[in-house]
Amino acid sequence: MSDCCCSANTKQICPECGSTCKSVGMSTLYHQVRFPENQSLITDSYYFCPAKTCSIAYFSNAGNTIPKQHLRSYKAIQNDALCYCFDIEAEQYLSALKDHQAEPIKAFVMQRTQAGECACEIRNPSGQCCLVNFKRLENEHNTDV
Numbered sequence: 691m692s693d694c695c696c697s698a699n700t701k702q703i704c705p706e707c708g709s710t711c712k713s714v715g716m717s718t719l720y721h722q723v724r725f726p727e728n729q730s731l732i733t734d735s736y737y738f739c740p741a742k743t744c745s746i747a748y749f750s751n752a753g754n755t756i757p758k759q760h761l762r763s764y765k766a767i768q769n770d771a772l773c774y775c776f777d778i779e780a781e782q783y784l785s786a787l788k789d790h791q792a793e794p795i796k797a798f799v800m801q802r803t804q805a806g807e808c809a810c811e812i813r814n815p816s817g818q819c820c821l822v823n824f825k826r827l828e829n830e831h832n833t834d835v
Contacts, residue, residue: 702737705755707744711737718817719748719756727760738816742767747815763815772827773799773820774813780827787831796824 700713714736720728734750747758758764763774770780776799786792802808803821810819 700735702749702751704737704739704741704744704746705749705753706746707739707741709739709741709744711739711749712816712818714738714748714815714817715811718811718815721812722747722761722763722815723756724760724762727756731756740816742770761815763813767815772823774815775799775808775810775820776802780823783824783827784831787828799824 701710702713703709704711716731716733716736718738719731719736723731732750732752732754734752734754736748736750736754736756738748739746745757745759746755747761748754748756758767761767763771766774766777772778772780772783778795778799783792783795786795799808799821803810803819808820811817814820
C-alpha cells in the first residue's frame with residue numbers, strides 16, 4: 691500500500707482538541723470548503739483535524755479556523771468515510787471483513803490509485819491517500835484480509 695498519490699506532511703497540534711494534525715495544501719481547502727466560505731480563505735499553512743468529535747476541520751499557523759460544518763465532505767465524515775475517492779464507508783468495509791470479502795474492495799482501490807485514478811488531495815478532507823485508512827481499520831479491529 692505504499693503506492694500513494696499524496697506527499698508527506700508536517701504536523702501540528704489541534705488548538706481545540708489536542709489531536710496531532712497533518713498539513714494540507716491550499717488546493718485541498720479550496721475543494722473541501724463550501725461556497726461562499728471558500729471565497730474568503732486566507733493563504734497560509736493549514737492542518738486538518740481528524741478527530742470526529744472536534745468541531746474544527748482546519749486551522750492555520752496564523753490562527754484561522756474552519757469548522758467541519760463548512761466542508762463539502764461533512765456528511766461523509768459523519769458517516770465515517772473510509773475512501774473518499776470511491777465512496778466507501780468504514781461500516782461497508784468492516785462488514786466485508788467479517789464476511790471475508792474485503793480483499794476485492796481493497797484491491798480495487800489499490801488498482802485505481804496505482805493507475806492514477808484517485809483524487810485524494812481534493813476529495814479526502816485530510817488531503818491524504820485513503821489507502822492508509824484500510825490498514826488502520828483492519829488493525830483497529832484486529833482483522834486480516
